[in-house]
Amino acid sequence: MNRTHLDVFARREADAYALARPLTQARLERGASEYLDGVPMHWMKDWPMPFPMLVTKATEAKLTDYDGNRLDDFCLGDTGSMFGHSPDPVAKAIRKQAENGLTYMLPTTAALEAGRLLTQRFGDFKWQIATTATDANRFALRVARAVTGRPKVLVFNGCYHGTVDDTMVELQNGITAARQGLVGQVADLTATAACAEFNDLTSVEDQLKTGQIAAILTEPVMTNSCMVLPDDGFLTGLRELATQYGALLIIDETHTISSGLGGYTGVHGLDPDIFVVGKCVAGGMPTAVWGLRPAIAERFKEYDAQRPAGHSGMGTTLSANPMQFACLRATLSDVMTPENYALMEAGAARLAAGLQLVIQKYEAPWHVVRVGARVEFICAPGPLRNGTEAAAAHVPLVEAAIHTALLNRGCLIAPFHNMMLVSPVTKKKQIDRLIAAFDDILSDLFA
Numbered sequence: 001m002n003r004t005h006l007d008v009f010a011r012r013e014a015d016a017y018a019l020a021r022p023l024t025q026a027r028l029e030r031g032a033s034e035y036l037d038g039v040p041m042h043w044m045k046d047w048p049m050p051f052p053m054l055v056t057k058a059t060e061a062k063l064t065d066y067d068g069n070r071l072d073d074f075c076l077g078d079t080g081s082m083f084g085h086s087p088d089p090v091a092k093a094i095r096k097q098a099e100n101g102l103t104y105m106l107p108t109t110a111a112l113e114a115g116r117l118l119t120q121r122f123g124d125f126k127w128q129i130a131t132t133a134t135d136a137n138r139f140a141l142r143v144a145r146a147v148t149g150r151p152k153v154l155v156f157n158g159c160y161h162g163t164v165d166d167t168m169v170e171l172q173n174g175i176t177a178a179r180q181g182l183v184g185q186v187a188d189l190t191a192t193a194a195c196a197e198f199n200d201l202t203s204v205e206d207q208l209k210t211g212q213i214a215a216i217l218t219e220p221v222m223t224n225s226c227m228v229l230p231d232d233g234f235l236t237g238l239r240e241l242a243t244q245y246g247a248l249l250i251i252d253e254t255h256t257i258s259s260g261l262g263g264y265t266g267v268h269g270l271d272p273d274i275f276v277v278g279k280c281v282a283g284g285m286p287t288a289v290w291g292l293r294p295a296i297a298e299r300f301k302e303y304d305a306q307r308p309a310g311h312s313g314m315g316t317t318l319s320a321n322p323m324q325f326a327c328l329r330a331t332l333s334d335v336m337t338p339e340n341y342a343l344m345e346a347g348a349a350r351l352a353a354g355l356q357l358v359i360q361k362y363e364a365p366w367h368v369v370r371v372g373a374r375v376e377f378i379c380a381p382g383p384l385r386n387g388t389e390a391a392a393a394h395v396p397l398v399e400a401a402i403h404t405a406l407l408n409r410g411c412l413i414a415p416f417h418n419m420m421l422v423s424p425v426t427k428k429k430q431i432d433r434l435i436a437a438f439d440d441i442l443s444d445l446f447a
C-alpha cells in the first residue's frame with residue numbers, strides 16, 4: 001500500500017467526518033474543556049476520528065449523533081450492548097425498578113431469581129456480583145491467592161482483563177515485565193504476576209513449576225489482541241496443567257460470551273475453577289458476575305472463617321444493587337436466549353464471509369476471524385497464534401483510516417482494533433452495508 005496514497009485517503013476521510021459534524025464540533029468547543037483533556041474518560045481520545053461523536057440516541061443496533069447522522073453500530077459499546085441498545089425486557093425492568101429504589105446494600109427476590117438463572121445458564125458456581133469485569137477479576141484473584149497461599153497470577157502476553165494492576169505485564173525478550181505506558185506505576189508487578197505465550201503449554205508449565213502461581217487467568221480466545229484462537233488441545237492442556245500444579249483456572253468470558261449460550265465455556269464444555277463475565281450480562285447495566293466452583297467455595301469458606309476481622313478487599317458499595325438484579329434477571333431470562341444467539345451467529349457468519357470475499361477480491365494479505373457474534377478483520381496474514389504475533393499484525397495508520405472511512409459510510413466499529421459485533425437486532429441490510437463500505441474502502445486503498 002502506497003504511503004502517500006494512504007495519507008491522502010486518511011486526510012480526506014478525516015475532513016469528511018468533520019464536515020458532516022459542524023454542530024458537534026461547535027458544541028464540543030463550547031462545552032468539553034471542563035473535562036481532563038476534553039473527554040469524560042481518557043480512552044475516548046483514542047477513537048481515530050478528529051473529535052468524538054456526541055450520541056443523542058441509540059436503539060437496536062443504531063446510533064444517531066448530535067448532527068443527526070445515523071450509524072449502524074457494530075461496536076455496541078465493545079460488548080456492553082451486544083444484545084442491542086436497551087433491549088425491551090431490560091428497559092422495562094429498569095422502569096419498574098426505578099419506582100422501588102436504586103441502591104440499598106440488601107438483596108431482593110430478583111437477586112435470588114438471578115442466582116438461579118446464573119447457575120442454569122453458566123453452570124454450577126457459587127456467585128458474587130460486581131459492577132465491572134475489572135472488579136470481578138480482581139476479586140477472583142484475591143480468592144485464588146487466599147485458597148492457594150501463592151502470590152502470582154499467570155496471564156498471557158497481550159491479554160486484557162480490565163484495569164487489574166496485577167495483569168498489566170507483558171513479555172519483553174521472553175521475560176515478564178510491567179507493560180510500557182502504565183500511569184503512576186510504582187509496585188513491582190513481576191512480584192505478583194507472570195506472563196506466558198498463548199498456545200504455548202511449555203511456557204505455561206515453566207511458570208507453574210515455580211510453585212508461585214495461584215491462578216491462570218485467561219480468555220478462552222484472545223479477543224483483545226486482534227483475535228487469537230486456541231489451538232486444538234490448548235484449553236484442555238491448561239486445565240490439566242492447572243490441576244497438576246495446584247493452580248486455579250479462571251476463565252474470563254467478558255468478550256467470549258459472544259460465542260453462544262453459556263459463553264465459550266458452555267459451547268465448548270470447559271471446566272474453569274472460577275468463571276467471570278461482565279459487560280453485557282445485565283443487558284448494558286454496569287454489572288459483572290464471578291462464580292466459584294463449589295469445591296473452591298468450600299476452600300474459601302474455611303479460609304474466610306479463620307482470617308482476622310477487617311476489610312476483605314473485595315466488593316464495592318454500589319455492587320449487587322437492586323437495579324443490577326432487575327436487569328440481570330431480565331437479560332438472563334429474556335435476552336440471552338438460544339433464539340437470539342442463533343440470530344447473532346447467522347448475522348456474524350454473513351458478515352465474516354462477506355468481508356473475507358472482499359479481502360480476496362483485492363488480494364489483500366489480510367484475514368477474518370469469528371467467534372460466534374464477534375468478527376474481526378486483521379490487516380495481516382493469519383491465523384495468529386499468540387500476543388506477540390498479534391502485536392506485530394497491527395497497522396495503526398491503516399486501521400485508523402479505515403475506521404474513519406467506515407464511519408463516513410455509516411458504520412461504527414470498535415476502536416483500538418477491528419472488531420465488529422452482530423446483535424440479535426442487527427439487520428441483514430446493516431451487515432450488507434458494512435460489507436459494501438469495506439469493499440468501497442479497499443477498492444480505494446488497493447487501487
Ligand code: PMP
Binds near residue numbers: 132133161224253254
Ligand atoms: N475482561 C475482558 C476479557 C475484557 O475484554 C474487558 C474489557 N474490555 C474486561 C475484562 C474489563 O471490563 P470492564 O472495562 O467493564 O471492567
